[in-house]
Amino acid sequence: xTEKIVIKAERLTKQFGHFTATDHITFEVREGEIFGFLGxxxxxxxxxxxxxxxxxxxxxxxxxxxxxxxxxxxxxxKQNIGYMSQKFSLYDDLTVEENFTLFGGIYGMSRKEMKExxxxxxxxxxxxxxxxxxxxxxxxGWKQKLAFSLAIFHAPKIVFLDEPTGGVDxxxxxxxxxxxYQAADRNxxxxxxxxxxxxxxxxxxxxxxxxxQIEALDSPANLKQQFEVETMYDVFYTLxxxxxxxxx
Amino acid sequence: MKVLKYLLIKxxxxxxxxxxxxxxFVLVPFALTNLVPRIATQEVSNLDIAVIDNDHxxxxxxxTEKISASGFFNLRSLCxxxxxxxxxxxxxxxxxxxxxxxxxxxILYREGAAKMMLxxxxxxxxxxxxxxxxxxxxxxQYAKELNEETRNSMVSPMNICPQFLFNSQLNYKPxxxxxxxxxxxxxxxxxxxxxxxxxxxxxxxxEQINVTPVGRVEFILSKLIPYWIVGLFIxxxxxxxxWKIHQVxxxxxxxxxxLFAFVYILTVSALGIIVANYSDTLRQTAMLMFFFxxxxxxxxxxxxxxxxxxxxxxxxxxxxxxxxxxxxxxxIFLKGSTFTQLLxxxxxxCIYSAVTMTWAxxxxxxxx
Numbered sequence: 001x002t003e004k005i006v007i008k009a010e011r012l013t014k015q016f017g018h019f020t021a022t023d024h025i026t027f028e029v030r031e032g033e034i035f036g037f038l039g040x041x042x043x044x045x046x047x048x049x050x051x052x053x054x055x056x057x058x059x060x061x062x063x064x065x066x067x068x069x070x071x072x073x074x075x076x077x078k079q080n081i082g083y084m085s086q087k088f089s090l091y092d093d094l095t096v097e098e099n100f101t102l103f104g105g106i107y108g109m110s111r112k113e114m115k116e117x118x119x120x121x122x123x124x125x126x127x128x129x130x131x132x133x134x135x136x137x138x139x140x141g142w143k144q145k146l147a148f149s150l151a152i153f154h155a156p157k158i159v160f161l162d163e164p165t166g167g168v169d170x171x172x173x174x175x176x177x178x179x180x181y182q183a184a185d186r187n188x189x190x191x192x193x194x195x196x197x198x199x200x201x202x203x204x205x206x207x208x209x210x211x212x213q214i215e216a217l218d219s220p221a222n223l224k225q226q227f228e229v230e231t232m233y234d235v236f237y238t239l240x241x242x243x244x245x246x247x248x
Numbered sequence: 249m250k251v252l253k254y255l256l257i258k259x260x261x262x263x264x265x266x267x268x269x270x271x272x273f274v275l276v277p278f279a280l281t282n283l284v285p286r287i288a289t290q291e292v293s294n295l296d297i298a299v300i301d302n303d304h305x306x307x308x309x310x311x312t313e314k315i316s317a318s319g320f321f322n323l324r325s326l327c328x329x330x331x332x333x334x335x336x337x338x339x340x341x342x343x344x345x346x347x348x349x350x351x352x353x354x355i356l357y358r359e360g361a362a363k364m365m366l367x368x369x370x371x372x373x374x375x376x377x378x379x380x381x382x383x384x385x386x387x388x389q390y391a392k393e394l395n396e397e398t399r400n401s402m403v404s405p406m407n408i409c410p411q412f413l414f415n416s417q418l419n420y421k422p423x424x425x426x427x428x429x430x431x432x433x434x435x436x437x438x439x440x441x442x443x444x445x446x447x448x449x450x451x452x453x454x455e456q457i458n459v460t461p462v463g464r465v466e467f468i469l470s471k472l473i474p475y476w477i478v479g480l481f482i483x484x485x486x487x488x489x490x491w492k493i494h495q496v497x498x499x500x501x502x503x504x505x506x507l508f509a510f511v512y513i514l515t516v517s518a519l520g521i522i523v524a525n526y527s528d529t530l531r532q533t534a535m536l537m538f539f540f541x542x543x544x545x546x547x548x549x550x551x552x553x554x555x556x557x558x559x560x561x562x563x564x565x566x567x568x569x570x571x572x573x574x575x576x577x578x579x580i581f582l583k584g585s586t587f588t589q590l591l592x593x594x595x596x597x598c599i600y601s602a603v604t605m606t607w608a609x610x611x612x613x614x615x616x
Contacts, residue, residue, distance in 0.1 A: 053459050056616050074615060075461050083459040087452035093265050094258065105254030106460045 004031040006158055006189050007052060011061030014047050021047040023212035024061060031157075034180060034190045036200050039209030040240045045193045046086065048209075049160055052191070053083050066157045079107070082151035082159040082188075086166065088143055092136035096122070096146060099135060100153060107154035121149050141172035145179060152183050159183060161192040165199065177202055197233040206232070208239050215239045251462060255470030259444075263474055269440065276436055277482050280428040281489040285421045292378040297321045297344040298333040305353035307394070311364075314390050315346065320382045334367075343369040344379055356394075422496045426577030427550045429486045430570055433509065434516045434544065437479045439537050441471055442520030446533040449524070458614040468609050472517050479513035480506060499584030505577065508590070511597045512573040518604035525611040544570040569600045 007029035014022040022044040029035045039045045050056040052065050054074030063070045066080035090099050097118055104114035122128045125145060135143060144164060151159050161180075165173045177199065180190055192203070200206050200220060207217040216223055216239060223235045263269055297315060301308045316323035324342050327333040333345045347365040356362035366383055370376035448454040457467060483506060490496040498505055520537065527533040547561070548554075548570035554562055565571045576593040579585040587594070 050616075054615060055455065055458055078459055078461045081459070083456070085452060085455050085459075087455070089452040089456040091258065091262070091453055092451075093262055098258070098261065102254055102258045103456075103460065106251050106457075106462050108250065 009063040013060035015059040032187045036203030036206035037193045043209040044212040080157045082156040084151040086162040158189040200232040277486040280432040296342040298325045298342040300347045302350040303352040307353040308348045427574045430573045438516040438520040442524040445524035483509040500580040514601035518608040521608040
């Protein structure tokens, strides 16, 4: 991990009418870091992430991702990031390889490079036999791992993961986090939202959002110390129960 | 442009991966050019007629034979009186009654003219009107024959000799086939890109595209180009069917048919994308497209000629691209019109396609 800042948000805000989904959040993410972005349902995590990915225009404040302004240079931002949405969104009527070729091609990779990288990736995932399988016939856990591999296929500087392990069994979740660590080792910054507190422990630093604002931001160890509790679950619980909104 | 290539490969694979869409590409033109012109014909035949012959003369008998031999009428009954025939008409057994009074032949030879009566059931106005026309023609023809036989000018001093231009047989098929082709194109080339685009929204795959640096123009083109190619194939296929099945071929240039159809396909496919860009769900898209297609079809001159609409409605049809393509294709098929003659149709079509294409790209937003 270096001290270089790759994501910087300053009073970043998104309003939908009178509702402020993300309320003046300020934070920084360092290169190669695994940054956990926590918060209850409806706290504004996805909205903030969509702004950082250039999918949503900020109402106020600003943010830079990989050195580009998300409000004005969003297409340059998009060239440097990978994104895995909450909703599984690979083309399920295409095969595994065709999905890789499509997105590799979009980012301007050469055919040879894509072919080699696909082979290597699928071998690492122990998945080589499914190269020509249509994505829709794969189990969810496999799909999620595949979606992650695809999000980092073009070697982005930063990868955004929006609840990547939702609905996935514990074994696959563990494997998934191994993939995340591998990516971080290759100096890819990982920005991840999750509801699993064991996963929060795996992060280098976490932020916890409550009602659109960041209430806490530090390493898991420091946070536990600060709130004088044993687990990240207790940290989260202490903060999140103050929330006035949410869908639960 | 390299990106467009990868996107096109993806669209092509998706299009032919399911079996239903390729079947539609063959089925729709086949149904529209083969079946519909046979069913939805406005040519009237097999009209049921009753004849009341009170004269029983050779002239009246020959007239009855002429009517039943004409091919348009089925002589259902020879009745003794009008009440009997009217009863048949009431029951729907016949739609026409011809009454020839006693003394018809005698009066005809003595005074040079005689009266007969024709009663028409005009609940269906078109059927009644056409039957009336046919019957008048038969009687006129017969009068001319009698005239020649007796070599005097006692009957029908005036002779009308109509000459039908461009469609001498008054055949319904060459008139309807170009219009049905246009309808088939808006059905397939309008609906399919719209459903394709909105299903990416519903599945969420469009988000994965939006988060990449893909250009808006490239993405929209990747959605449209496959349908342009298929659209041109459908135009060719429809013309082939029309030729092989109905012997209907364009009197004008085939290249011109393709040119006009292409500009029209640009418009309807872009319209589909615009509709999809403004809707969030498949249901919204389908309803909006149905609305457009029904309004466009009814105001296009497909069924009722634009020139017989009220003035304000005629002005409204100027906003309808289908009107221009139907007019153009009919003129090419029947009159053999040239490009210059069709400029008044071609220019609006071009404006339409430029506007819809631009709109399709602008309304696609990668960012909210």
